[in-house]
Amino acid sequence: MKSNSLQDLKKLRQELAERQAKAAAQEAARLQAQNKARQDQDLFARAIGATQPLRQSARVHHRPEPAPPLPIQRQRDEQAVLREALSDEFDASTLLQVDAHLSYLRPGLGPDVTSRLRRGHWAVQREVDLHGLRVEEARETLSAFLRESHRAGIRCVRVVHGKGLGSPGKTPVLKGKVHGWLVQKNEVLAFVQAKPLEGGAGALVVLLQAGRGT
Structure with a gap:
C-alpha cells in the first residue's frame, strides 16, 4: 500500500x-x-521618421443637383406649332373675294373690314419678306412671324411673297401658297393685296386678331 x-x-x-x-x-x-x-x-518608426496624425477635415455633403425644370412653355409652343401645321394642299381660292384685287375676310366679319384694311385704316407695324425662300422655309418663316406678331399685340403686318416672275414659267407658286397658309391661321382675320407703292401684287397686308400686347 x-x-x-x-x-x-x-x-x-x-x-x-x-x-x-x-x-x-x-x-x-x-x-x-x-x-x-x-x-x-x-524599426518602422526609425525608417519613416516622425509622424503626425492626420487631421480630420470637415466633411462636405453635396446635395444632389435638382432635376432641370421641364421646358413646359417650349413644349406647349412646339405642340401649338404641330396643331397649326400649314398644309400646302389647302385651296384658298374659294374663300377669296373676287374683286379688283383678291382679298380674304374671315366669315362673320363685316364687309367693311377689307375696305378699311385696303385704305390703310390699320397701320402696318411689321413686315416679313418671303421672296426667294423655298416653300418649306417660307411656310416656317411665315408661321413663326405671325405667331410672334400676335403675341406682341401687333394688329397689321405686311407679307411680301413676290410676284413669281423668277419662277419657272413665271408662275407665282409662292403667292398662291401664302394665300392658303394665311387662310389656315387662326390669328388672321383678313388680308388684301398691298398698294402698288407697297409691293402691289407681290405683297399682302394682313389684319391679325388682337393679341396679348393690346
Missing part, C-alpha cells in the same frame, strides 16, 4: 512539473513575440 502511494505521489509531481514547464514555455514564447513586435514597430 505504501509503495503504491509513493508511486502516485511521484506521478503527481511529474505531471505538475510538466504543466509548469509547459506554462513557462508558453509565457516565454508570448514574451518573445511581444518583444519582436515592439522591435518591428521601433
Whole structure:
C-alpha cells in the first residue's frame, strides 16, 4: 500500500512539473513575440521618421443637383406649332373675294373690314419678306412671324411673297401658297393685296386678331 502511494505521489509531481514547464514555455514564447513586435514597430518608426496624425477635415455633403425644370412653355409652343401645321394642299381660292384685287375676310366679319384694311385704316407695324425662300422655309418663316406678331399685340403686318416672275414659267407658286397658309391661321382675320407703292401684287397686308400686347 505504501509503495503504491509513493508511486502516485511521484506521478503527481511529474505531471505538475510538466504543466509548469509547459506554462513557462508558453509565457516565454508570448514574451518573445511581444518583444519582436515592439522591435518591428521601433524599426518602422526609425525608417519613416516622425509622424503626425492626420487631421480630420470637415466633411462636405453635396446635395444632389435638382432635376432641370421641364421646358413646359417650349413644349406647349412646339405642340401649338404641330396643331397649326400649314398644309400646302389647302385651296384658298374659294374663300377669296373676287374683286379688283383678291382679298380674304374671315366669315362673320363685316364687309367693311377689307375696305378699311385696303385704305390703310390699320397701320402696318411689321413686315416679313418671303421672296426667294423655298416653300418649306417660307411656310416656317411665315408661321413663326405671325405667331410672334400676335403675341406682341401687333394688329397689321405686311407679307411680301413676290410676284413669281423668277419662277419657272413665271408662275407665282409662292403667292398662291401664302394665300392658303394665311387662310389656315387662326390669328388672321383678313388680308388684301398691298398698294402698288407697297409691293402691289407681290405683297399682302394682313389684319391679325388682337393679341396679348393690346
